[in-house]
Amino acid sequence: MKSREKRIISGSYLELEYFPITEHGHRHDNKRRLTKKEQQNLNEKNAVKKLIRLINTNFVAGDILIHPTYRTDEMPNTEKEVIKDIQNYFRCIKAYRKKHGLPPVKYIYVVECKNGRWHWHGIMSAIDRDVAEKLWKHGDYTNADRFQPTEQEGGEAFARYISKKPMGKRRWNSSTNLKNPTVKTKDGQHTRRGIARIATQRINDRAYWERKYKGYRFVSATPVYNDYNGWWYIYAKMYRNKRKEKIPHLLR
Secondary structure, three states: OEEEEEEEEEOOEEEEEEEEEOOOOOEOOOOOOOOHHHHHHHHHHHHHHHHHHHHHHHOOOOOEEEEOEOOHHHOOOOHHHHHHHHHHHHHHHHHHHHHOOOOOOOEEEEEEEEOOEEEEEEEEOOOOHHHHHHOOOOOOOOEEEEOOOEOOOEOHHHHHHHOOOOOOOOOOEEOOOOOOOEEEEEEOOOOHHHHHHHHHHOOOOHHHHHHHOOOEEEEEEEEEEEOOOOEEEEEEEEEEOOOOOOOOHHHO
């Protein structure tokens, strides 16, 4: 077996995975089949990771977080009705942006229902907050906030918040113009012994990680030993320092 280094670049954020692969290039983990519960937990974990990466790739400080609700007398009966209303809302957003010379909107939203009351949470490209609230016609308690990603984690907190109780078959819906994170791999850069040395001696060595991945700042690294194949697996997170971007006057 040989090692693989996988880099996932989501905007200003870098994730690193070190793991062994077979001679055919497949990840080499435990051969034991996962239980249904274990597979569900893994699927949920991967779905949240995907959402975090999409948000960090496509949205920046100053974009909009929106949390629309419904008036009691306009409360939908099904998720399908809610999605139809949301789609109409974004048609209005698109028309407004086109009229005012703004670029095409990007968005992600999640539908929720609590005690029979439907609402949704979303993130979208920067726009005047008053406009974002007024274009939702179905609720009196619509709130739009500025997206304020943290320097080290980006939009992770928001992604975890909106994915806590997904409705329907899809965890979220989105515009079709989102960019995917960049994924790069390198094989054979480290021996089994080299990976073990990183996992046991340099896992929290900030200077080591920042020297190895220049331009990025170290956040954390986690080693896990696999008893089945005798390899260490490593997951690390880093971020690139971001310059504060000025928000156009029209969008304030």
